[in-house]
Amino acid sequence: MRLSFLSRLFGRGEDDVALALYDSVVAQARLPHWYETGGVPDTIDGRFDMIAAVLSLVLLRLERDPSAATASARLTERFVSDMDGQLRESGVGDIGVGKHIGKMMGMLGGRLGAYRDGLAARALGSALERNLYRAGPPAPAALAHTEDALFAFDARLAALPTPTILAGDIA
Template identity: 75%
Template sequence: MLLYDRVIALARAPHWYESGGVPDTLDGRFDMVAAVLSLVLLRLEDVPEAGPASARLTERFVTDLDGQLRESGVGDIGVGKHIGKMMGMLGGRLGAYRDGLAAGDLHPALARNLYRSGLPDAAAIAHTEAALFALRDALAARPTESVIAGDIA
């Protein structure tokens, strides 16, 4: 699914980690993917026709998590438990980013969900916050069909 591939590519862009201070760790990369994925899902959630695409995007995320967990050595029994926990984390992030975007302030959501191991300097947080607002604006400016087709940045 091209849209998912674009989410991953955008979340792995070096600026998040170099200028934004996102930890370049397994957890940091998951958190960044969850942030970008959340913004895309939030863009699609108010468009009834986008429901199937949102479901496919979420299913692709689960499939990717499943494969990565298995590659890292998690056994069959533990995979479902880990995926359930990660989906819960994604749901929490959706709410936090939705609220932060509506309030015009992502700092609390970033502190809680992206910088879990400690806050970087103010310039790094400002970079990440500005880049996420820019992504939100770019997504809003595109037709839904374009977003679904993978045109997200």
């Protein structure tokens, strides 16, 4: 505990790095083009789905670098912490939070697999329809925009060195 306190006092600890990267993930997921041109519902569920999509791509990029395993775990912990706070803020009680978090983690895990497969096949459309447009099929132009933008984001992440990503410089 003392070492953790000192690392926070004198330098950026792992939690600070995870927070900076998570804040960047959320900022990317809240860009207006996802909701305006991409047709992602600007609702609590839609925002969760968009954060999960961007977070998935970042986690998939980090898994390609074994040295980023700890940072990836911390980033996931930040996601859980944020979702916990959001649930509590929206009125979910202590008993229900754990159940909701478990469901969200299962959803994130499913998205990681779906987006991993979609990126490999260069076809994210069906994964996006299932995971991002849960309310119903999007307009073809909206789906194409989101798919293209996520492929472009993935390409940017692939071109960035891991330390740059960990610093939160993913824009």
